[in-house]
Amino acid sequence: MANPVTNALRLSKAGFILARYDALLPPDQSAKAPWLVRIGSKIAQIGAEKNLQGGQHNRLTLALSKLGPSYIKLGQFLATRPDVIGAKRAFELKALQDKLPPFPQAEAEAIVESELGKPVSQLFKTFGPSIAAASIAQVHKAETHEGKQVAVKILRPDVERRFANDISSFAFAARQAERWSQEGKRLRPVAAVAMLETSMVHELDLRMEAAALSEMAQNSKDDPGFRVPEVQWALSNKRVLTTEWIDGTPMADVEALRTRGLDLSLLGDTVIQSFLRHAIRDGFFHADMHQGNLFVDPAGNLVALDFGITGRLSEGDRLFLAEILYGFITRNYRRIAQVHFDAGYVPETEDVETFAQALRAIGEPIMGLPAGEISMSRLLTQLFEVTEQFNMQAQPQLLLLQKTMVVTEGVARTLNPNLNIWKTGEPVVRSWIERKLGPLGKIEQALGSAGTLGSLALRVPRLVDEAHKVHRKLDAFVTAQSAPANPWPPRFLAICALALVVIATRLVLR
Ligand SMILES: Nc1ncnc2c1ncn2[C@@H]1O[C@H](COP(=O)(O)OP(=O)(O)O)[C@@H](O)[C@H]1O
Ligand SMILES: [Mg+2]
Known part of the structure; x- marks a missing residue:
């Protein structure tokens, strides 16, 4: 690992390039930035090409591209985190070309x-x-x-x-x-x-x-x-x-696919069903399903390339996911709520009935929409927002799935704008539940009064979670014991560091 000075110098170089492209701070925040940062940015821009002063997104994506592969990846990663960098910047970063x-x-x-x-x-x-x-x-x-x-x-x-x-x-x-x-x-x-x-x-x-x-x-x-x-x-x-x-037609070229006489609506179904099958049945899915990675071969098969990013779901996650999707399809909100408690994702201190009520508030408006507007990814997005309010710990593997689903649905909709995601997805979800848990009648029987199976698979994550909690408490305790007292006000230190960084960079890059 590099020492702090090397790291500070490398970061200062990055900061300098961002400042030179006038992309260090979002425009709405630059006025609020400490004066030293503002002056530093102005110094960095001396002699910069004026034609770079175009749209903010242009400048930010250009600066990140210039900074190289890791910054491009960082930008792409941040594009999926509007909670961190704000919706506007996240949107701008989506345009970051690789x-x-x-x-x-x-x-x-x-x-x-x-x-x-x-x-x-x-x-x-x-x-x-x-x-x-x-x-x-x-x-x-x-x-x-x-x-x-x-x-x-x-x-x-x-x-x-x-x-x-x-x-x-x-x-x-x-x-x-x-x-x-x-x-x-x-x-x-x-x-x-x-x-x-x-x-x-x-x-x-x-x-x-x-x-x-x-x-x-x-x-x-x-x-x-x-x-x-x-x-x-x-x-x-x-x-x-x-x-x-693969000598295929790129998925992005919808006109060429149409000219080939392919059934675009069937192809849209294949996109959705393949993704769900891989996630729910196998627990292993392609997590970068954008159009550039999808082709249609001469036999009309959907071919997925580029398996650099994949996601995995445990048996418990898959059961959880299938139960949730099936719960929304059948509008059984009490059941979806209970599944969250059985998986140990929502703490028992929360009230299951109130949680079910919040789920109904998500499900009913979405299920009432015309077929072409129902979106599974939007539902999951809203679901995770609500679960956060009910103190559910973020589950990175489920978030990756939800983000991939947003992209996958987008691809499927370009093929068939009227695609009914629920109708298309339902057979995959149902057949897996049936295969896993026996005929549906048997499920309902097994559900009993609680409304869920309360199976071991769903209980395992809770045990793991308990272990994590103990670990986190220990961690916090150890950190609290060892953290040195800080005699300097952080803001003062940050401004000094930044001043040094700008000056050093200006000298080094001259
Ligand atoms: N097996 C293949 N057959 C045909 N073209 C391919 C194949 N693999 C990659 N390509 C082409 O190369 C491009 C980049 O490959 P990909 O694996 O997606 O790399 P990257 O991770 O850089 O996106 C693809 O979008 C596709 O056009
Ligand atoms: Mg690719």
């Missing part, structure tokens, strides 16, 4: 050779130029000596080292924020950076992506209308992933 100029062909071939231990000509019959380049990797089209068309994804040179440096700076900044600011403590940035780090460590090891593809292929081998490209294990390693080339 497209970069490709790195040179010679470098790409050198990485392939060192990763696979043979000259490119021995590995492939032909090896074409880059066809897509993003912040972490780029993709080349190639042909094997057996005549198979393949896609070769190659990590950017040096991306791992740059990422390790940046994440160490983010962690340093997060620790300072938690230490010095009340607001910082509430937002738990240290935990957020740890989450970003875990997800990036997986994304930066293409063997993990290969394994995810292979697991998904196994889980979905009998799924109607869905498949993933086959992994070429012999031509893959940590920095290189070779998969079967």
